[in-house]
Amino acid sequence: MLRFFKAMGLFLVATIISFALIKNLKLLSPKTVKSFIKVPPVSSAPAGEGVSFEKNQKINEIKNQNELIEQYYVVSRVVDGDTLELASGEKVRYIGVDTPESVHPKKPVQCFGKEAMEFNKNLVLGKKVKLVKDVSETDRYGRLLRYVYLGDGTFVNLLLVKEGYAQAATFPPDVKYSATFVAAAAEAREAERGLWSACR
Secondary structure (H helix, E strand, O other), X not given: OHHHHHHHHHHHHHHHHHHHHHHHHHHOOHHHHHHHOOOOOOOOOOOOOOOXXXXXXXXXXXXXXXXXXXXXXXXXXXXXXOEEEEOOOOEEEEOOEEOOOOOOOOOOOOOOHHHHHHHHXXXXXXXXXXXXXXXXXXXXXXXXXXXXXXXXXOEHHHHHHHOOOOEEOOEOOEOOOHHHHHHHHHHHHHOOOOHHHHOO
């Protein structure tokens, strides 16, 4: 019985306190209530002007793609005038150019082949290069097809043609710079640079 009266007493005390709180809250001004309750600020920008989650995701994807494009790779070996090997073991064939053969298993060493290989070696061996794809990923031999750039921005494919170490070689669909290479080859031939002088 004593427990019952204790429980009833506690219930009555709780009820009285609740009523007192409600009464006091009613007396508070709206300003006072706002000061106790933190309301997050509402943006004044019109609907649709904020950056959506999807837009943020696309921006991040583009940023990641750019980072991949800007990635540099170490050249561990030069195979010939238009092919190199990366530290990873992957071989890279330069797009849009063709140098005379220097190590082909079924062809003899061609005129200016050794010189083209040496020029390429001096350009890229042991250096970091940027590789840029056109359309195709690899050629029929499994080599990566790429435009090759040095750290200072030198366009290796184009330089080989300009200096007369390579001819322009267009293989669709990888034709982004084919007109540039053809023009550079014509200029090198006119000036009798490299193979255009040595291999008549």
